[in-house]
Amino acid sequence: MYKSSNTVNIIVADYDNMRLMDTFSKLQNSNPLVRVVAICQNGQDLINRASTMRDVDAILMDFNLIDLTAIEVAKELKDSSPTTEIFCISDSMSAEFIFSAKSKGVAEIFKREGIVYREVADKIVDSIIAKRLEYEKLANEHGAIEKGTRNTKIVKEYITKTISQSVILTYNMKGGVGKSTVAANLAVAIKLSPYYSGKRVVLVDFDCGGANVSTICNIPDIDTVSRNLAAWENIDLNETSPEEVDSLLIPGPHGIMVAAAPINMGIAAKIGYDIADNILKILKKYFDVIIIDGAPNLSPVMDAALEQATKILLIANPEGQAVKQLGRIVHTLNDITANGERDLIHIINKMFVVLNYAQKPSEWDLKPNEVARTIGRPLLREIPNDDVVKKALHGNSAKQAVELEPESEFAIAIKKLANDLCGAYPEGVKQEDVKKSKKKVKENSDKKKLFGLFG
Ligand SMILES: Nc1ncnc2c1ncn2[C@@H]1O[C@H](COP(=O)(O)OP(=O)(O)OP(=O)(O)O)[C@@H](O)[C@H]1O
Numbered sequence: 062m063y064k065s066s067n068t069v070n071i072i073v074a075d076y077d078n079m080r081l082m083d084t085f086s087k088l089q090n091s092n093p094l095v096r097v098v099a100i101c102q103n104g105q106d107l108i109n110r111a112s113t114m115r116d117v118d119a120i121l122m123d124f125n126l127i128d129l130t131a132i133e134v135a136k137e138l139k140d141s142s143p144t145t146e147i148f149c150i151s152d153s154m155s156a157e158f159i160f161s162a163k164s165k166g167v168a169e170i171f172k173r174e175g176i177v178y179r180e181v182a183d184k185i186v187d188s189i190i191a192k193r194l195e196y197e198k199l200a201n202e203h204g205a206i207e208k209g210t211r212n213t214k215i216v217k218e219y220i221t222k223t224i225s226q227s228v229i230l231t232y233n234m235k236g237g238v239g240k241s242t243v244a245a246n247l248a249v250a251i252k253l254s255p256y257y258s259g260k261r262v263v264l265v266d267f268d269c270g271g272a273n274v275s276t277i278c279n280i281p282d283i284d285t286v287s288r289n290l291a292a293w294e295n296i297d298l299n300e301t302s303p304e305e306v307d308s309l310l311i312p313g314p315h316g317i318m319v320a321a322a323p324i325n326m327g328i329a330a331k332i333g334y335d336i337a338d339n340i341l342k343i344l345k346k347y348f349d350v351i352i353i354d355g356a357p358n359l360s361p362v363m364d365a366a367l368e369q370a371t372k373i374l375l376i377a378n379p380e381g382q383a384v385k386q387l388g389r390i391v392h393t394l395n396d397i398t399a400n401g402e403r404d405l406i407h408i409i410n411k412m413f414v415v416l417n418y419a420q421k422p423s424e425w426d427l428k429p430n431e432v433a434r435t436i437g438r439p440l441l442r443e444i445p446n447d448d449v450v451k452k453a454l455h456g457n458s459a460k461q462a463v464e465l466e467p468e469s470e471f472a473i474a475i476k477k478l479a480n481d482l483c484g485a486y487p488e489g490v491k492q493e494d495v496k497k498s499k500k501k502v503k504e505n506s507d508k509k510k511l512f513g514l515f516g
Pocket residue numbers: 235236237238239240241242243268271273356357417418419420444445446447448450451454471
């Protein structure tokens with residue numbers, strides 16, 4: 062799930078401009094994995110860039126910049142960018158100096174006289190790759206995340222940095238199965254994850270004319286008049302700016318952005334494959350997570366979504382006829398592929414069943430394994446029927462169910478789904494944990510009360 066990008070991204074810093082350019086070009090050409098991502102002439106600029114740019118693996122700096130030394134830079138970045146390693150070049154190399162610098166967070170010191178940049182680059186690359194493996198191991202051992210604050214911070218930053226893009230579609234040509242409910246709650250659950258809080262999440266309403274997302278997110282009709290999918294018609298993929306894209310979106314719950322569907326049926330009818338495809342390609346440029354709420358039909362807009370999605374959630378209810386109908390779609394895609402008409406295997410492979418109990422369970426319900434078998438794709442998760450969904454929809458909190466009652470069975474299931482899809486909750490989500498920690502807080506406050514009585 063987590064990609065390890067191969068290049069090693071380095072910022073080079075030196076107060077002497079000529080020397081800075083020389084170090085930059087020699088380092089850049091020394092090892093194919095090295096990518097110099099920025100150059101700086103003073104310490105403050107260096108710190109600003111290292112803590113705000115994505116994926117800065119290392120710094121190679123002259124030990125003494127005009128305003129800061131490498132030790133001070135290491136100290137500053139310890140919290141704001143703990144995975145960035147600091148390497149420096151120095152004229153003086155006494156044993157005492159090396160010891161002092163290394164004990165204060167500098168990874169390695171190279172002597173200026175006779176420096177060989179190829180060796181410097183190899184050393185930095187080896188060190189960063191070894192560190193990445195170490196973080197990856199820590200990140201995989203879920204327990205490590207809870208141990209020690211420094212580990213937590215480093216692992217969190219590592220996971221946050223290496224998250225890959227997700228485009229998730231909720232799909233079923235049948236209405237009322239929970240496509241919009243799952244899509245909206247999934248978007249919020251992902252944004253609520255500590256690993257995704259700084260990531261850009263957009264919820265896209267592809268149910269043109271239905272405008273489910275606007276309803277669920279309490280977006281007034283007036284806001285969608287100028288800012289809806291039809292307004293993207295003349296936007297050029299290669300000439301967009303983030304500001305322009307944001308101006309076509311509407312701020313939704315908990316910091317997610319919403320691409321609203323037009324409500325006017327005449328306008329909705331104009332949206333076909335090309336516009337839908339263009340919208341998704343543009344959003345892919347600016348967002349880490351794109352959740353598409355599908356329409357209850359088979360249409361060119363849905364075809365574009367099926368093509369662009371990285372995961373397709375077949376939202377099913379445990380009802381015989383509807384499950385058979387969904388199964389027919391998967392079988393048709395298989396048949397088209399088998400006949401050699403078109404190769405659709407890449408679409409079939411992205412499909413997973415999410416069994417959502419939009420109605421209260423009944424004795425006539427199919428069993429989860431029957432649902433998955435009939436559809437012909439694996440079951441990813443079951444989402445229980447929960448009154449919190451209605452409470453969120455009809456109450457006036459303007460919150461989605463996952464946020465309204467984070468400990469509800471529904472919220473836990475959606476968060477687990479968020480983890481299945483994009484690793485949003487690697488520590489796991491267990492209702493017992495929530496209950497346990499609540500109990501602990503209560504015990505502690507009881508203890509306090511006792512001590513208050515006797516103390
Ligand atoms: N897990 C659940 N628990 C309780 N109610 C649910 C659940 N999932 C969905 N519902 C309710 O079922 C109804 C249909 O859900 P939703 O609108 O999300 O379906 P949909 O597939 O998007 O429908 P459409 O195709 O018409 O857009 C809504 O009233 C919703 O509140």
